[in-house]
Amino acid sequence: MKKETSDHLFDKQFKESLTKDSLKKFPEEKTKDKESALAMLIGYVLKWKRREIDHSHIGEKDFQKIKHESLEIFRRSSSSGFTIRRLPRIAAAASILIILGVASYLLGEKHFFSPGDRQAQVIEFKTPRGQQSEVTLPDGTFVALNYDSKLKYHISPDKKLQEIELVGEAYFKVTHNKSRVFRVITPDMSVNVLGTQFDVRAYPEDNRTETTLLKGVVEIKDIPQKEAPVMLKPGEQWRYDKSTGEDKVIQANTNLVTTWRTGEYHFNRQPLNEIAKTLERMYKVNIHFRDAELGKEVFSGAAYKDDNIEKFFDLVNLTIPIKVQRDSTDIWIERK
């Protein structure tokens, strides 16, 4: 039976395959399958032209309160008494690793915040290549963790300072708290935060480290060979080039900076070898350049997790002629 427009439109895979470039395929698609072509146009509007409703004032704090109270009710109404059942499968899916303080964590939030607990504890969250994760930290901070990243959360008795170590990339939404300093530490810098939304990108294997501010105020400190901290305004991005030691602040397209959360990457005049590192994390592959000079070629374009990696190379091939060979997870690239 032939598929109708609506069959396509509400098909999960079809929806996921829609990209901002879908319109270009329209003329061709129309001659092949008109129903699917029309679904593509309607789906495009639904997916990309939707107006977002005004930003909510319901904060993470409200939600944490609701969560906390529901958990209390949940425990009280437990018919079989207080039991802890581990959830190995979910834990594995989210790849959350709790190294220290396991016992206290499992005993619930109350104990978690117990002031008598002098010992500093660390919770570690990790994502492997190809997988992202979202967590809400005990202080209410929301974190989205990008591929192949690691975050260490220090539970310290000192309520005035909250330190987080980051390797990789993460988007933070920090609840406003005047009496506390929230600090993100990476190998090349640390970021001091007042209630805010920002993205930190600090992969050790990448040449560039970035911090982009979406909302609020941040201060970037401990930059190598630099005394003065850098203050960012919303919409600004701080970039640090590890090889030259130079840093600068630019106006960033903040919409594009956090699209990684939906499996989308936008590259703006970036060298192929830098792009390759992102692709490696995204698609769980290893990319090798047969010719090192090729890796320095600059490219602009987008990669989508839902598409396969070959599609991205096809796109590159349009401006930089390349030949791609693949052997399971290893990919070799050379000039055509």
Added chain:
Amino acid sequence: MQRNLDAEIWERFKRGDEEAFSYIFDTYHLALCEYGQRFTSDEFLVRDSIQDVFFELARKKDRLSPTDNILFYLLKSLRIKIFANIRKSHRIAETELDDERIDAFRLSYSTEVNPEEKELRLDLVADALNQLPPRLKETIYLKFYKNLSNKEVAEVMQVNYQSVGNSVQKAIAKLKKILDTSCESILLFLQTAIP
């Protein structure tokens, strides 16, 4: 795959597994908030409704029915709570308030288009979508953005199963009509533009 995992998590939650409950909260609270805000701009009402949903889950737990789609279950519960709370806040008797009285579903599309989109008449599609009645907007929202089936949509919105399919078909037919006229002109345009 997703469905099986949902059923498993739901079972664990019902058996009193605290982590499963936390997981459900963490995973879905923002989606619920987003859905709730489409009915009303009263954010406190939305927040309280979300709280009602989770308090009830926490209380009832093992007495709840099984589900293989947690999001669907939660959306359904939230909608009931929101309508109940709107009723309460308006002090309107239940009999007076049918769906028509809650006459909003805040879902709209930008009619600002680039030349490529303009050529394909997507501004007209956006406009037509904006003109849809609230309940139809909600149907499309649940089907397109939340991946619910017609049967699930009918259950969430408490309407007849067949009417879900029919109303969507009608709306899409209308959109297709707008596009159809444009399709012809587009092909013409392309033929002249590309030698």
